[in-house]
Amino acid sequence: MKSAVETLNPTRVRLTVEVPFEELKDSLDAAYKKINQQVTVKGFRKGKIPARVIDQRFGRGAVLEEAVNDALPKFYTEAVNEAEVNPLGQPEVDITELKDGELLAFTAEVDVRPAIEIPDYSGIEVTVDAVEVTDEDVEKSVEQLRERFASTSPVERAAQDGDVVTIDLEAKVDGEVLPDGVASDVSYTIGSGELLDGIDEAVKGLEAGGEATFTSQLKGGSAEGKDAEVTVKVTAVAARELPELDDDFAQLASEFDTLDELKADSRKRLENMKQFDQATQAQERVLDELLKLVEVPMPEKLLEDEINTRKHNLEHHQLGQMGLDLGKYLEIQGKTEEEFLAETKEQAEKGIKTQFILDELVNREKLDVSREELTEHLFRRAASSGMSPDQFAQAVAQGGQVPMLVGEVARGKALAVVVEAAKVVDTNGEVVDLSDDEDEAAEGAETAVEAAEASEDK
Secondary structure: EEEEEEEEEEEEEEEEEEEEHHHHHHHHHHHHHHHHOOOOOOOOOOOOOOOHHHHHOOOHHHHHHHHHHHHHHHHHHHHHHOOOOOOOEEEEEEEEEEEEEEEEEEEEEEOOOOOOOOOOOOOOOEEEEEOOOOOEEEHHHHHHHHHHHHHHHHHHOOOOOOEEEEEEEEEEOOEEEEEEEEEEEEEEEOOOOOOOOOOHHHOOOOOOEEEEEEEEOOOOOOOOOEEEEEEEEEEEEEEOOOOOOOOOHHHOOOOOOOOOOOOOOOOHHHHHHHHHHHHHHHHHHHHHHHHHHHHOOOHHHHHHHHHHHHHHHHHHHHHHHOOHHHHHHHHHHHHOHHHHHHHHOOOOOOOOHHHHHHHHHHHOOOOOOHHHHHHHHHHHHHHHOOHHHHHHHHHHHOOOHHHHHHHHHHHHHHHHHHHHEEEEEEEEOOOOOOOOOHHHHHHHHHHHHHHOOOOOOO
């Protein structure tokens, strides 16, 4: 076999391949064997039809077509390896010559990874939010915990903010009660905003047995988006009682003996959360600066496929689970289809560029992924997907996606290298040290990379 490579542009090549006919022998034999199993000829047992009879009855052309289809992937792979190119996606193959007994010639055009030059990135500097936990933050956290331990008791008075009311609902559109517009014994906390717009104003001031009617736009169901006349009847009113903020509460709601210890723990947890958010913010901003430094030619076919994948995933997975179509989604977002496609293209370009640059850094820095690092990443991905680690690992293995996970970890490590070289300061002008917790740094870098690539199971 002879092959040559021609660079059509920085992201696409054309391979020209010539194969002597004798190298098709194995594929020809396989073609005759396959056809033998598929056809019957009177006077011959199945699978025992001579090649000359197959040629006479079904045509030599059919055999050659079968043989060439079988052989092309092998010769294409050999040509790719010989040319030392990194193909992206499937090639466009054109058979230019097929002379029986003499020669098979074909061309294959395919997108390839572009050559990337990564300049010195040690001068990158970014600013991130300072880690500041106020007394108000701590009080809010403790108050949220207090809300979880609230109790209720029936009261014989008008409903007011914070009360839990039991209500019956009936919704009408154009004077007709909706088939799915009736509900009974619904428990609702006034002020929570969890039901219909306008319901708080309607029930406040009502005692048990009272009712009111108001107009509201329905958020779901058969008449979603339409204005409905809603009648609400209060059947019971209960006051929420919050426990006293004292040492007894601390012992009830936590492992601590005193309220001061509980507040100190809340402050520490909030600091840890803000530190993690700060690290992720730093990695995202460093990545954005790195992307500005590097010129990356964009493979057109790969970009087109990525845009279509993102659009498909949004329409058929995310929106489908919410009962929306693309038109309704765009209406809610206040976007035109042109704006949506422009944003999707921009995101796809960023994802591809991120992957190319970080993969180049992985190779340049000779970064490896250990079994422990892969396992930790698998546990994180399993948790975010709502699956158990065993279920997620099985799905990954069955889908042949282990290399994808390895790539995610490696790119996270590459970004961590760049972040370590960059200068990160907070909004107070203080230098931020992100090297204290390597595990958190790795997790944050992987999160930043996933956010940039952001395509479902690429």
